[in-house]
Each structure stands twice: as structure tokens, then as C-alpha cells.
Amino acid sequence: MRLVIARCSVDYAGRLTAHLPLANRLLMVKADGSVLVHSDGGSYKPLNWMSPPAKLTVGAPDESAAEVGVVEVWTVQSAKTDDRLIVNIHEVMHDSNHELGVDPGLVKDGVEAHLQKLLAEQVNRLGEGWSLVRREYMTAIGPVDLLVKDASGGSVAVEIKRRGEIDGVEQLTRYLELMNRDPLLSPVAGIYAAQEIKPQARVLAEDRGIRCVILDYDEMRGLDDVEHRLF
Amino acid sequence: MRLVIARCSVDYAGRLTAHLPLANRLLMVKADGSVLVHSDGGSYKPLNWMSPPAKLTVGAPDESAAEVGVVEVWTVQSAKTDDRLIVNIHEVMHDSNHELGVDPGLVKDGVEAHLQKLLAEQVNRLGEGWSLVRREYMTAIGPVDLLVKDASGGSVAVEIKRRGEIDGVEQLTRYLELMNRDPLLSPVAGIYAAQEIKPQARVLAEDRGIRCVILDYDEMRGLDDVEHRLF
DNA sequence: ACTTCGATTTCGCTA
DNA sequence: TAGCGAAGTCGAAGT
Numbered sequence: 001m002r003l004v005i006a007r008c009s010v011d012y013a014g015r016l017t018a019h020l021p022l023a024n025r026l027l028m029v030k031a032d033g034s035v036l037v038h039s040d041g042g043s044y045k046p047l048n049w050m051s052p053p054a055k056l057t058v059g060a061p062d063e064s065a066a067e068v069g070v071v072e073v074w075t076v077q078s079a080k081t082d083d084r085l086i087v088n089i090h091e092v093m094h095d096s097n098h099e100l101g102v103d104p105g106l107v108k109d110g111v112e113a114h115l116q117k118l119l120a121e122q123v124n125r126l127g128e129g130w131s132l133v134r135r136e137y138m139t140a141i142g143p144v145d146l147l148v149k150d151a152s153g154g155s156v157a158v159e160i161k162r163r164g165e166i167d168g169v170e171q172l173t174r175y176l177e178l179m180n181r182d183p184l185l186s187p188v189a190g191i192y193a194a195q196e197i198k199p200q201a202r203v204l205a206e207d208r209g210i211r212c213v214i215l216d217y218d219e220m221r222g223l224d225d226v227e228h229r230l231f
Numbered sequence: 232m233r234l235v236i237a238r239c240s241v242d243y244a245g246r247l248t249a250h251l252p253l254a255n256r257l258l259m260v261k262a263d264g265s266v267l268v269h270s271d272g273g274s275y276k277p278l279n280w281m282s283p284p285a286k287l288t289v290g291a292p293d294e295s296a297a298e299v300g301v302v303e304v305w306t307v308q309s310a311k312t313d314d315r316l317i318v319n320i321h322e323v324m325h326d327s328n329h330e331l332g333v334d335p336g337l338v339k340d341g342v343e344a345h346l347q348k349l350l351a352e353q354v355n356r357l358g359e360g361w362s363l364v365r366r367e368y369m370t371a372i373g374p375v376d377l378l379v380k381d382a383s384g385g386s387v388a389v390e391i392k393r394r395g396e397i398d399g400v401e402q403l404t405r406y407l408e409l410m411n412r413d414p415l416l417s418p419v420a421g422i423y424a425a426q427e428i429k430p431q432a433r434v435l436a437e438d439r440g441i442r443c444v445i446l447d448y449d450e451m452r453g454l455d456d457v458e459h460r461l462f
Numbered sequence: 463a464c465t466t467c468g469a470t471t472t473c474g475c476t477a
Numbered sequence: 478t479a480g481c482g483a484a485g486t487c488g489a490a491g492t
């Protein structure tokens with residue numbers, strides 16, 4: 001990985017065109033040829049970048065560029081598309097190279113898959129005496145997160161999200177429409193379960209007779225731990 | 232901005248828990264206290280990070296950590312939430328500090344807003360003798376991108392996307408349902424316009440009587456340039 | 463290989 | 478300021 005701190009301007013031409021005026025920035029050149037342009041603020045997203053695979057070519061500025069103070073021109077060309085990033089370097093303040101090797105990668109825990117697993121084990125959170133039929137219950141248009149039965153044996157399709165937005169309601173609606181055409185399943189009720197449900201999504205869901213349930217992740221995980229400790 | 236190349240392991244605890252095993256990585260500390268952990272590959276997203284505002288505290292390892300080779304422990308605490316990033320540093324290969332100043336920011340061109348503006352000026356692309364009624368036509372559930380009239384005076388709602396996917400069809404369907412309840416507007420036809428329309432989205436749209444139109448951005452921009460040159 | 467869907471998404475606009 | 482849609486989204490999992 002090569003790290004360069006430089007006063008530069010940057011132009012991107014590809015799926016859109018974008019321009020960065022002259023300023024001091026970090027240029028990160030990775031082993032796969034990708035280039036990231038970072039400022040000293042914002043979040044993890046660079047101001048501008050080129051995705052791998054790409055090829056970095058360093059050249060001399062043309063006459064008119066040299067006149068305005070450009071000392072070096074970087075051309076980062078995408079290997080697959082005709083996207084291109086041009087960096088006009090006016091002054092280099094730092095330049096260093098480092099061998100990092102391949103990264104072993106990130107280990108995650110606590111995303112939607114985990115929520116689904118926990119709720120499948122704790123179906124009673126949805127109602128007293130309810131039971132799980134299947135996780136990832138397949139329909140013609142895709143899998144429903146959970147299919148459960150209420151205390152009186154009625155089918156309920158559950159859509160689980162970390163953050164409940166309007167598209168999740170649409171998704172569940174499509175499943176319910178389809179499942180209610182199946183005489184073996186019908187009637188099927190719907191539940192939209194999430195750690196957080198946006199007001200618009202809640203209104204749409206309830207307007208369609210879909211119940212909304214807020215999931216407390218910490219509580220569910222805690223209960224899970226307790227259950228595991230008992231065994 | 233502080234740049235550190237170090238052999239380290241990283242743990243994140245917050246909205247989820249995540250772990251990075253021991254390896255060589257770049258640690259970027261920005262002026263706002265945010266920290267980015269980058270490897271020498273992947274895309275512009277770091278392996279792990281802490282969003283601003285955050286506070287970095289450097290401490291000594293406890294006894295057990297020191298035994299396994301940790302020489303320094305970084306604790307990055309989010310200022311707003313209880314998210315926390317812990318970096319166990321085993322060896323520092325590089326450490327430098329750089330003054331970058333505030334960045335003037337990015338200038339963009341060619342996104343959905345631009346597409347909408349261009350199509351509003353070139354309504355004839357949708358049909359001979361068509362005319363624009365309004366951009367961002369407000370309804371109770373949100374603004375329709377374009378409301379236009381066809382050659383015979385019939386209303387048409389247009390949803391514009393850069394990439395046409397299924398959720399855009401759902402969105403337009405909701406608008407059409409609502410608008411067709413208004414006797415002053417009804418009947419309202421629908422058009423789904425995008426630079427690219429996914430097959431599933433096309434099938435769903437056409438099944439609902441929504442016409443699909445592919446927009447050629449370069450051609451539209453070119454035509455726009457030509458028109459501007461004439462004035 | 464292609465498609466679909468989630469994300470510690472982040473970003474930007476609007477009400 | 479909160480909410481909502483878009484992104485040069487990226488990335489992983491399943492088909």
C-alpha cells in the first residue's frame with residue numbers, strides 16, 4: 001500500500017462526472033490498483049475513488065497544466081469499464097510504501113440472520129402458545145422469513161428486518177397475496193418484525209392489516225444466553 | 232490526519248460485534264476523531280471503522296494482553312452512542328501526522344435529479360405531442376417525478392430511476408392507485424423511465440399496464456447541449 | 463456468471 | 478432536526 005499526502009485536484013469521469021478542487025488530501029493506492037482520495041473528515045467514504053481492478057499510470061503534466069503548477073498527473077483507469085480518475089498533483093508532502101499482506105477478514109455477529117434465528121427460537125414473543133412451522137418458508141416468489149402458527153392454528157407469515165422500511169411491507173404484502181391464494185394455507189395473517197419501524201412503513205403495514213412488532217435485540221440475545229446456560 | 236501502519240487486532244462492539252484477527256493494516260485517524268482500519272485490498276469501505284464524532288484514547292495493555300504481545304491499546308469511543316472500537320497494537324511500522332485543512336468538497340453531475348431535469352425538457356421522448364404538467368407533482372404519499380399529458384390530453388405519471396428495479400414499480404403503482412381515485416385526474420396512465428430496467432421490474436410493470444421507457448443519458452445530454460448552443 | 467438483498471451502510475434533501 | 482430516498486453504493490449468498 002502506497003500512501004501519498006499531496007495538494008491536488010481530482011476529476012472522475014465514468015458513470016457520472018465529478019470534480020474536486022485543489023486541496024491537501026490523502027491518496028491511498030492499494031495493491032489491487034484501486035485508489036482512494038480521503039480528506040481529514042467525513043465518514044469512511046472517500047471523497048473520490050477508483051474501484052479495483054484498476055491500473056495507475058503516473059505521467060508528466062502537459063504544458064498548460066504545468067503552467068498552473070501541476071507537477072505530476074495520475075491516471076487511474078478501471079480495468080473493466082471506461083471509468084477514469086485523474087489526479088493533478090501540485091505538491092507532494094509525503095510518500096511512503098508498506099507491505100501489508102492479505103487480510104484474514106472480518107468476523108461478524110448480530111445482523112438480520114441472527115435476529116431471524118433468535119425469533120425462530122422465541123416465537124412466543126409474537127403471542128402466547130404460538131409455534132414455528134419453518135424458517136425461510138419457500139414460495140414461488142421467494143422465501144418468507146418465518147412461517148408460524150398462532151394459538152388457534154392459524155398461519156402467520158413473518159417478515160424480519162433490522163430496520164423496518166416501506167419496501168419490507170411491500171415484500172410481505174406480495175407474499176401474503178400469493179399465500180392467501182393457496183387454499184391449504186389461507187387465511188394467512190402477516191407480522192412485520194424489526195428492531196425499529198419507520199412511521200410511514202408502520203402506517204402502510206397497519207393499513208393493510210399487518211401487525212407490527214418491535215424486536216429488542218439485547219433482550220432476545222440475553223434470553224438466548226440464559227437458555228444456553230441452562231443446558 | 233494521523234497515519235499508522237501496524238500489526239494489530241480489532242474488536243468492534245455496538246450495533247453488532249465484529250472481530251479482526253491479527254494482521255498488518257493501515258489505521259487512519261481523522262481530525263474529527265473517526266478511525267478507519269484499511270487493508271491492502273477490497274473496495275473503498277474499511278474493514279472496520281468508527282464514525283465521527285468519536286474520541287481516541289491510547290492506553291497501556293493489561294497484563295494478559297501484554298503477555299501475548301500487545302504494546303498499545305487504542306479505545307475509540309463514539310461521542311453519541313455507546314459504540315466502541317478497540318485496537319490491540321502489536322507492532323508499529325509507521326506513524327506520521329499531516330495537516331490537511333478543510334476540504335472544499337465534491338461537485339457532482341449526472342445523477343437522477345439530472346435525468347429528471349433532462350426528461351422534463353424532452354417530454355417528446357415519451358410520445359409525439361406530449362407536454363409537461365409539473366416536475367415533482369405532489370400527492371398525499373409523496374411527489375411523483377413527472378406529471379405529463381399525452382397528445383390527446385390524458386394524464387400520465389412518470390417515475391424516473393437511474394436503474395429501474397422492482398421497488399420503483401411499487402412506488403409508481405402506489406401513486407397511480409391514489410391519483411386514479413381523484414376524479415379530476417383520472418384516468419392516469421403510468422410510465423417507468425430509467426437508463427436500465429431489470430427484467431423482473433419490467434415484467435411486473437407491464438403486468439400492471441405500466442409502460443417501460445429506456446433513457447439514453449448521453450443522447451439526452453447531447454441534445455441538451457445542442458439546444459443550449461442554439462441559444 | 464448473474465441476481466437478489468442486506469448494510470455498523472453513508473449522503474443529501476426536504477418538511 | 479428527523480425522515481426518507483438514492484448511491485459511481487459494496488459485498489455476500491444463493492441460483
